[in-house]
Amino acid sequence: xxxxxxxxxxxxxxGVPIRSQPGGIAFACLIVVVxxxxxxxxxxxxxDGQVVIAIQSQQARKxxxxxxxxxxxxxxxxxxxxxxxxxxxxxxxxxxxxDGRTQWSPILTYLGENLSETLVLTKLEARRNTVRYRVPAxxxxxxxVEANVPVWELxxxxxxxxxxxxxxxxxKLQDSLRCSPTMGPMLDTITVSQNAMxxxxxxxxxxxxHCVCKPTIP
Amino acid sequence: MNSLMWHLRRTSLIGLDIDASxxxxxxxxxxxxxxxxxxxxxxxxxxxxxxxxxRRIHTIRAIVNxxxxxxxxxxxxxxxxxxxxxxxxxxxxxALPAEEIEGAVQxxxxxxxxxxxxxxxxxxxxxxxxxxxxAGFWVAATNSLIxxxxxxxxxxxxxxxxxxxxxxxxxxxxxSHLRRDTSKASGERSxxxxxxxxxxxxxxxxxxNPSCNCPTVLNLGDSCATIAIADAAGRPFVRDLGGAILxxxxxxxxxxxxxxxxxxxxxxxxxxxxxxxxxxxSLVEDLATTLRYYVAQNGSMRIxxxxxxxxxxxxxxxxxxxxxxxxxxxxWNPLAQDGGQSPIDLHPPSPGHQAQEEGSxxxxxxxxxxxxA
Numbered sequence: 223x224x225x226x227x228x229x230x231x232x233x234x235x236x237g238v239p240i241r242s243q244p245g246g247i248a249f250a251c252l253i254v255v256v257x258x259x260x261x262x263x264x265x266x267x268x269x270d271g272q273v274v275i276a277i278q279s280q281q282a283r284k285x286x287x288x289x290x291x292x293x294x295x296x297x298x299x300x301x302x303x304x305x306x307x308x309x310x311x312x313x314x315x316x317x318x319x320x321d322g323r324t325q326w327s328p329i330l331t332y333l334g335e336n337l338s339e340t341l342v343l344t345k346l347e348a349r350r351n352t353v354r355y356r357v358p359a360x361x362x363x364x365x366x367v368e369a370n371v372p373v374w375e376l377x378x379x380x381x382x383x384x385x386x387x388x389x390x391x392x393x394k395l396q397d398s399l400r401c402s403p404t405m406g407p408m409l410d411t412i413t414v415s416q417n418a419m420x421x422x423x424x425x426x427x428x429x430x431x432h433c434v435c436k437p438t439i440p
Numbered sequence: 441m442n443s444l445m446w447h448l449r450r451t452s453l454i455g456l457d458i459d460a461s462x463x464x465x466x467x468x469x470x471x472x473x474x475x476x477x478x479x480x481x482x483x484x485x486x487x488x489x490x491x492x493x494x495r496r497i498h499t500i501r502a503i504v505n506x507x508x509x510x511x512x513x514x515x516x517x518x519x520x521x522x523x524x525x526x527x528x529x530x531x532x533x534x535a536l537p538a539e540e541i542e543g544a545v546q547x548x549x550x551x552x553x554x555x556x557x558x559x560x561x562x563x564x565x566x567x568x569x570x571x572x573x574x575a576g577f578w579v580a581a582t583n584s585l586i587x588x589x590x591x592x593x594x595x596x597x598x599x600x601x602x603x604x605x606x607x608x609x610x611x612x613x614x615x616s617h618l619r620r621d622t623s624k625a626s627g628e629r630s631x632x633x634x635x636x637x638x639x640x641x642x643x644x645x646x647x648x649n650p651s652c653n654c655p656t657v658l659n660l661g662d663s664c665a666t667i668a669i670a671d672a673a674g675r676p677f678v679r680d681l682g683g684a685i686l687x688x689x690x691x692x693x694x695x696x697x698x699x700x701x702x703x704x705x706x707x708x709x710x711x712x713x714x715x716x717x718x719x720x721x722s723l724v725e726d727l728a729t730t731l732r733y734y735v736a737q738n739g740s741m742r743i744x745x746x747x748x749x750x751x752x753x754x755x756x757x758x759x760x761x762x763x764x765x766x767x768x769x770x771x772w773n774p775l776a777q778d779g780g781q782s783p784i785d786l787h788p789p790s791p792g793h794q795a796q797e798e799g800s801x802x803x804x805x806x807x808x809x810x811x812x813a
Binding site: 425 | 496516521561563564579581586590600601602603604605608611612616644674676699810811
């Protein structure tokens, strides 16, 4: 092949296609392919984000619907929470007011129901004492410290005219107090003392039951 | 320009000769140390009467069908311009630096070119440059003709890579043949090459005998005849003659196919291009005048031999030229010299004519296709 002698081109080279060389291809890749790939990647990420957003929006709508459905219950719960807080505040007041006191009514009721007819109640005295007791420290529960704790003592005086039947009735009263669901769990010791005396010019035996309750550990 | 040639050398271009009634196409391929025809074809353009749009459509269809029949897959084409809207003129200036040549050419073109500068495209080529003178030629063509050609080619699915001039394409083909034959002859024996054309060295080959024989080729196309001559300095002389030929053939086609240009059958239209002998006296007279003018303008030149090619280059017309011009006139088939075995597709087939004989009409397309070489 040889070159032609006359090389006139009335298109002035406009019609000649661009040369395809490795450098040109690489340059074309740089200016066309790379931005195209970046665009495709960005579009892919964008579309992926759109899908994620659509899914999460749908879930958010479902949750909003559920929240609307539970709104009444939530309001009710909040009201109950407020009442609970109010009740707790009242209870703390009650606790502060009842600190150091014991409810004796059930014990008296039990005592009245279980006192034998052969005995006459002559004395009923409740007293609160304090004793030194080793209790767990507040800041370190594993360590015991000496502290003053309240201890209740109940003195019950009864008398009977017949010595034998009265002694039997006192013993039963002592057992029933130990087995009492209201008195038994809080009792620590019961000691009984007796003394003879005249009651309406008649011989009678006076018994005193000294009940010591377990210390109330705060 | 070097980078342009570098690229085109690696691209197989189609030489596309779009004539008045026929489209011809040639594609070369590399051969052992030379070239050979790879694909060649001739496709008739269906008649369109006086409807330019219909003619355009038929031309596009002919190009597309020709490419399909020939099996040409390349998309790059070289087209040649001819006719009154193309001007080729030589110039010779006192020695000029390279950067001043373009301005000098433009000044000369502005004085003698018949086209307005804003309506035409100019290109030039320096053929020789010495300490005393700078010689070459310029080519101008109207933008409308260039654009019309580009649009035709583009509509046919091709890309117009180059736009050349048919006369220059003929000279390129002749130059190529002379160079090849000279190299063959030098390999076998010393002495001038036997054929074709002149026994003188190739044009532009260096110092010459002042009274040298100029390679001259005449292409008889459908629309006009093109005479192309190269002088000792390699400057081309190109003229398109006998524009009336187109009218003659169009009138003949209209007579055979009807005034509206519709053919009754393909055979009727084939008969239109049955290569009738056209002893056109006015054309011969124009040719003789042109040759006399050229010799008169270039006193040291002589024209002893004329090679005739083209679709109308019949033996009868060649004999007429030989008689009237009183020089040696030969019918030139450049493709036959190229080995004669190349496949040439004719559509429709031309009865009574060998396919290889059609190589004469493919000279312009072959010359255009050389631009890739």
